[in-house]
Amino acid sequence: MATAALGTAMLALPPGRALAQPTPLARAIPSSGEMMPAVGLGSWITFNVGNDPALQAECTAVMAAFFAGGGHMIDSSPMYGSSQAVIGRGLAALGRPAALFSAEKVWTSAGSNGPAQIDETRRLWGVERFDLLQVHNLLGWEAHLDTLFAMKAAGRLRYVGITTSEGRRHDLVEQIMARQPLDFVQLSYNPVDREAEQRLLPLAAARGIAVIVNRPFQQGALTRRLEGAPLPAFAGEIGATSWAQLILKFILAEPAVTVAIPATTRVDHVRENLAAASGPLPDRELRGRIAAHLGAL
Amino acid sequence: MEPWSTYRLDDFLLFSPRVYWRLFEAQNAALWPLHLATMLAGLALVLLILRRPGRAMLWTGLLLAPLWAFVAWSFLLQRYAGINWAMDYAAPAFFLQAVLLLAAAVMPGGPALGRRDAVSRAGLGLAVAGLLPYPALALASGRPLTMAEVFGIAPDPTVLVTIGLLLMARGRWLALLLPIPLLWCLFSGLTLLAMREAQAWPVLAGAGLATVLAALRLAQPASRR
Ligand SMILES: NC(=O)c1ccc[n+]([C@@H]2O[C@H](COP(=O)([O-])OP(=O)(O)OC[C@H]3O[C@@H](n4cnc5c(N)ncnc54)[C@H](OP(=O)(O)O)[C@@H]3O)[C@@H](O)[C@H]2O)c1
Numbered sequence: 001m002a003t004a005a006l007g008t009a010m011l012a013l014p015p016g017r018a019l020a021q022p023t024p025l026a027r028a029i030p031s032s033g034e035m036m037p038a039v040g041l042g043s044w045i046t047f048n049v050g051n052d053p054a055l056q057a058e059c060t061a062v063m064a065a066f067f068a069g070g071g072h073m074i075d076s077s078p079m080y081g082s083s084q085a086v087i088g089r090g091l092a093a094l095g096r097p098a099a100l101f102s103a104e105k106v107w108t109s110a111g112s113n114g115p116a117q118i119d120e121t122r123r124l125w126g127v128e129r130f131d132l133l134q135v136h137n138l139l140g141w142e143a144h145l146d147t148l149f150a151m152k153a154a155g156r157l158r159y160v161g162i163t164t165s166e167g168r169r170h171d172l173v174e175q176i177m178a179r180q181p182l183d184f185v186q187l188s189y190n191p192v193d194r195e196a197e198q199r200l201l202p203l204a205a206a207r208g209i210a211v212i213v214n215r216p217f218q219q220g221a222l223t224r225r226l227e228g229a230p231l232p233a234f235a236g237e238i239g240a241t242s243w244a245q246l247i248l249k250f251i252l253a254e255p256a257v258t259v260a261i262p263a264t265t266r267v268d269h270v271r272e273n274l275a276a277a278s279g280p281l282p283d284r285e286l287r288g289r290i291a292a293h294l295g296a297l
Numbered sequence: 298m299e300p301w302s303t304y305r306l307d308d309f310l311l312f313s314p315r316v317y318w319r320l321f322e323a324q325n326a327a328l329w330p331l332h333l334a335t336m337l338a339g340l341a342l343v344l345l346i347l348r349r350p351g352r353a354m355l356w357t358g359l360l361l362a363p364l365w366a367f368v369a370w371s372f373l374l375q376r377y378a379g380i381n382w383a384m385d386y387a388a389p390a391f392f393l394q395a396v397l398l399l400a401a402a403v404m405p406g407g408p409a410l411g412r413r414d415a416v417s418r419a420g421l422g423l424a425v426a427g428l429l430p431y432p433a434l435a436l437a438s439g440r441p442l443t444m445a446e447v448f449g450i451a452p453d454p455t456v457l458v459t460i461g462l463l464l465m466a467r468g469r470w471l472a473l474l475l476p477i478p479l480l481w482c483l484f485s486g487l488t489l490l491a492m493r494e495a496q497a498w499p500v501l502a503g504a505g506l507a508t509v510l511a512a513l514r515l516a517q518p519a520s521r522r
Contacts, residue, residue, distance in 0.1 A: 048312045050379025052319055081311045081380045168303055219307075265313075 024070045024277035027258045030208035031183045038252050039277040040073030041066050042214065042263030048081035058265060060090040065267045067097045069274035075261045077105035077136050078117055084124040092126055102127055105163060107136035111143020132184055134161035138169055145180060159183035165214050167195045177203050186212035190222065191250045191291040201256040210258040213251050217244060217262060232293055234286060239279035248276035250290045310491040312380040317492065318444045320376045321451055325443055328450055335449025339428045339458055346465055350411020357410060358402020361459055364449045365395040372452060394477040401470050408466035416510045420464025423503055427457035434496050453500055456481045460507045471511050479504050
């Protein structure tokens with residue numbers, strides 16, 4: 001029933017990492033072959049803590065646990081209030097971890113405002129350049145993609161992407177994916193939101209576009225709904241010890257998916273989420289059972 | 298653009314309730330015991346309006362205008378703006394309201410307070426509710442009193458008390474003085490609703506009631522306003 005993840009490679013353990021934590025499964029970014037640990041870290045709401053020093057320290061602790069557990073990608077956006085500044089402080093406090101893969105967005109309707117917004121975002125993170133910049137929710141996408149591709153050509157950016165969520169504007173996402181040389185697309189996908197399976201995931205696989213999965217837990221609504229419900233026996237077959245892990249394993253078993261980016265305020269959750277990216281993943285049949293089980297709850 | 302119908306209220310919420318309520322805890326810790334002074338001043342104002350309505354608008358403006366500016370600066374800009382970029386727009390609106398309140402207080406022909414009709418009594422009720430029971434909503438919602446919202450320190454009770462007092466005024470100034478407070482109540486009520494806080498209802502109901510009452514008052518013939 002449960003099979004080990006196919007077509008995935010393991011990252012080497014950097015020196016000094018606690019052996020107790022298994023290295024997360026990593027997937028190749030199709031446009032470069034660079035390996036990416038398959039669980040990243042989102043920052044919507046969870047990292048928007050403003051000037052509250054105690055909560056900022058909590059976010060830094062989450063980031064520390066994330067890097068210690070082998071995570072690379074942190075995702076944010078100018079839309080997320082203070083999250084960018086909080087990430088910047090955290091990175092500084094952690095001595096700017098070399099493992100960081102910075103995934104940011106441009107979010108402004110006017111194309112002419114894009115470069116200034118990106119500069120400000122860079123300042124907040126305290127990074128020289130971003131690994132990935134995405135056009136947030138396709139807002140002003142034509143002008144911003146011109147900017148991002150030009151930045152990439154000039155060596156000021158490594159990857160270009162677009163984002164959507166909750167199934168919005170998939171028609172336009174599909175058109176852009178088909179026509180533009182994107183490195184990444186970000187969309188919502190989980191056992192109960194599977195619209196992306198219809199066209200976007202196959203297209204991403206065919207075009208060699210890396211897929212970032214947002215809202216794996218429906219912004220926590222899904223995990224909250226499942227709280228208290230007994231974990232089905234088949235979770236044990238793939239080593240999932242919580243609903244969150246079962247959901248993440250469902251997502252990561254989709255071959256077109258490169259990385260899922262759950263957000264959390266909790267160190268134990270970040271560890272739990274990273275741990276979902278090790279051990280076996282469900283096969284097709286088990287994925288069907290997971291989706292059916294969650295749909296029925 | 299995608300139709301707005303595909304968005305839910307929560308899609309616009311940028312922060313968690315925990316972070317939001319901690320803003321008030323920090324504000325209260327930084328300003329205590331100023332709360333006692335703002336609440337006493339608010340109560341004194343209510344008494345003044347009831348006993349000596351003649352000069353009450355001057356004192357109302359002189360008290361409320363600095364409090365609106367103070368809340369805008371100390372809470373909206375220093376704290377709330379950190380988690381909600383909408384405060385970049387709300388804070389200037391609060392400063393503008395402060396100017397309007399001051400103008401209403403000192404300009405000849407400004408509103409006179411102290412009417413004794415049904416609208417006025419409802420306004421009095423709203424003002425007293427914003428001053429006294431409002432801070433206790435924290436306890437009723439299971440939050441500690443250290444997170445309470447107090448008139449002159451936090452925006453919602455400051456705005457509700459202002460609306461209540463203004464409903465006791467005569468003249469056309471209401472049309473100028475009420476829009477910003479009412480818009481704030483709508484914004485804040487929807488924010489609380491998105492956070493699934495029952496407290497959204499007093500804020501929205503207070504604003505809804507005030508809108509109806511103000512409309513009634515403005516619809517009256519000029520001599521009876
Ligand atoms: N259009 C876009 O570009 C777009 C749209 C949406 C999201 N995103 C990105 O995708 C990221 C993820 O989406 P999201 O934040 O909306 O939702 P999400 O990751 O599905 O859910 C986050 C919630 O899940 C809870 N959670 C995390 N790990 C858990 C665990 N192991 N067990 C139980 N609960 C857990 C967290 O609560 P705790 O804090 O208690 O752990 C948090 O409230 C965002 O942060 C953002 O970076 C992008």
